[in-house]
Amino acid sequence: MSDIIAAISTPPGQGGVGIVRISGDGSLGIMKKVFSECPEDPAPRHVYFGHVVDPDKTGPEAVIDEAVFIYMKAPHSYTCEDVVEIQAHGGPVGMKKILRTVIRNGARLAEPGEFTKLAFMNGRLDLTQAEAVMDIISAKTDLPYTIAESQLEGSLGRRIREIRQGLLDVLAQMAVNIDFPDEDIEEMEYDAFVSDVSREKENIVSLINSAPAGRITREGVKVAIVGSPNAGKSSLLNGLLGEERAIVTDVPGTTRDTIQEMMDVGGMPVILEDTAGIRDTQDQVEQIGIDRSRKALERADVVLFVVDGSRPLSDEDREIARAIRQCGKEERTITILNKEDLSALSGEADIGEILDDPRVIQTSLLEGKYLDISVEKVSQEIERMIFAGTGSQIPSAVVTSERQLDALERACEQADSAVRMLRAGEALEICELGVHSAYDILGEVIGEEAGDQILDAVFSRFCLGK
Numbered sequence: 201m202s203d204i205i206a207a208i209s210t211p212p213g214q215g216g217v218g219i220v221r222i223s224g225d226g227s228l229g230i231m232k233k234v235f236s237e238c239p240e241d242p243a244p245r246h247v248y249f250g251h252v253v254d255p256d257k258t259g260p261e262a263v264i265d266e267a268v269f270i271y272m273k274a275p276h277s278y279t280c281e282d283v284v285e286i287q288a289h290g291g292p293v294g295m296k297k298i299l300r301t302v303i304r305n306g307a308r309l310a311e312p313g314e315f316t317k318l319a320f321m322n323g324r325l326d327l328t329q330a331e332a333v334m335d336i337i338s339a340k341t342d343l344p345y346t347i348a349e350s351q352l353e354g355s356l357g358r359r360i361r362e363i364r365q366g367l368l369d370v371l372a373q374m375a376v377n378i379d380f381p382d383e384d385i386e387e388m389e390y391d392a393f394v395s396d397v398s399r400e401k402e403n404i405v406s407l408i409n410s411a412p413a414g415r416i417t418r419e420g421v422k423v424a425i426v427g428s429p430n431a432g433k434s435s436l437l438n439g440l441l442g443e444e445r446a447i448v449t450d451v452p453g454t455t456r457d458t459i460q461e462m463m464d465v466g467g468m469p470v471i472l473e474d475t476a477g478i479r480d481t482q483d484q485v486e487q488i489g490i491d492r493s494r495k496a497l498e499r500a501d502v503v504l505f506v507v508d509g510s511r512p513l514s515d516e517d518r519e520i521a522r523a524i525r526q527c528g529k530e531e532r533t534i535t536i537l538n539k540e541d542l543s544a545l546s547g548e549a550d551i552g553e554i555l556d557d558p559r560v561i562q563t564s565l566l567e568g569k570y571l572d573i574s575v576e577k578v579s580q581e582i583e584r585m586i587f588a589g590t591g592s593q594i595p596s597a598v599v600t601s602e603r604q605l606d607a608l609e610r611a612c613e614q615a616d617s618a619v620r621m622l623r624a625g626e627a628l629e630i631c632e633l634g635v636h637s638a639y640d641i642l643g644e645v646i647g648e649e650a651g652d653q654i655l656d657a658v659f660s661r662f663c664l665g666k
Contacts, residue, residue: 204230205310205318206302208295209665215290220298221665223315226306227282228271233305234286234298235269236262244273252288254301264301265294279315280322313662317655320647326357327647327658331601334662335418342467344417347598356604357646359407359597366400367615367639374632394622397635401615404642407599408608414600416501420462420469421586424496426524427506428516432538435565436506437461437474439575466583473500497523502585503533504578505555509562510542513550521554534581535560541570559585603658607644614638 204224210217222230232238237250248271252264267288277283286302288294303309313334320330332351339345351357370393377389425433441461459474475493497503503524507517524533535551541564548560561581563574599605618634643649 204307205314206230206299206307207310207315207665208299209285209315210290210295212292214292217287218290218295219665220286220288220295220302221310221315222284222286222302222307223277223279223281223310223318224307225274225282227284230302230305230307231269231271231284231286234301235267238269242269242271244271244276246271252286252298252301255305264297265289267298275322275324278324279318280324281318310664311659312664313659313666316662316666317659320655326354327655328356328360328604328645329354330647331604331658333666335600337663337666338418340420340462341464341469344469346467347414347417347600351598351600355597356407356599359403360642360645363400363403364639364642366396366403367635367642370396370400370635371632371639374628374635378628378632390622390625393631394619397615397619397622400638401612401619404608404612404615404638407597408605408612410597411599411605411608414598416586417468417598418600420471421465421501422496422499423470423472423502423504423582424493424500425472425474425504425506426493426497426520427536428508428514428520431506431508431517432536432563432565433474433506436504436536436538436563436575436578437472439565439571440472440579465579466587468586470582470586494523497529498527500529501532502582503529504536504582505533506536506538507546507551508539509537509544509546510539512545513554518554524555530556530558532585533559534578534585536578537562538565540564541566603654604645607641611638611641614641 204222204226206220206222209219209221228242231242233255234252235248235250236253238248242248248269250267250269252267253262254264255262265288267286270285270287272278272283272285274281274283286298288298299309316325316330316333319325320327325333329352332348335348336345336352339348374393425436427433437459440463461472461474463470463472473496475496476490505520505524507513524530533555535555535558537546537548537551537560540562548558551558551560559581561574561577563577564570565574599608614634614637618631618638621631621634640649644654647655
């Protein structure tokens, strides 16, 4: 008999409903112990209402809570084992009492991600689908959620299996040639192997190329708001968020540290980072914020360079422009020429002197009629830059983790090595090794060749109860 595991499967804190999930061959036995009204032979997938009780107590003191019980018989459950869910009131005290009672009556506390790990071990999910479960839980906007749902349906796993099948066909044909060493292998056979392995290598490369999109949809587009003191950076952040998140004053250096907030742009999570002005200062605390501003600029996917258009370009403006160029972010920079409600002393031509081919938006970020128009213009330009050349369409088979990317890059190297050896006319026994390695490494992505170390790394980032 396998272990019986149990955990609270709803978030900590108060809620209308809380769920304790139990999985294992003895789950039904525990249900019969702690469910006072449990029928002798409960029907799978039926809902039963009654009371959770502590079987070690009697009378009213035994009752813990009213609850709904659902029994799911193996293999028709999330883990492919017998599963019982107890749905009670969502208070933390009641949930903990129910879980403690379940554990005292034969279960043990589940490890993080152990329910999903069982689903994987029992063949219900491949490893990419298991990772998609956590991506669904952590998705903050529509686009990463949609991609994670597609991964859960098996889009990436199917693509990996198709590539592996192509390599397996090559390996089978190589084996035939190797098994008949007396036959001369014609040059056309080598050409065919080169063509077939190269095709699957290019398929691997196409998945590798999806990794940046996968990272962005999972982690969000990092947008750094940079500019000299009092240019309007904090006003822009507040306007984009629609709330007063950053303090706005006329005092230079008010923003001493970076401030991070998230917004939704076209279904994509966008992480806005308001930074301290980049300038020379003797204030040690402000200098720390300035150093962090430079780091935010380096890691940004998009830069919003806010310039006060009511004054000539300052030394700080020029210093920030140099920093943008040094980071190679010119093509990913949108210049916000702010304060168009005042007399203009800087314009697009001036920006062109410090940045090549700048994208410039004229704004006024004062509270009032201009703010909404300005924020809309900036939001639209951010969206155009994020989805430049792709529309809002991202392929469904997307690499969404560093683990997947690492395996694909190693598989690509092995396939490329096999192609080079085939072109050089090396013995098939040698060429076959690279093809076989690529096949095995791709198996790591979907979990068919994954060892305990890989599985532990994947499931350790899951929450309890999932």
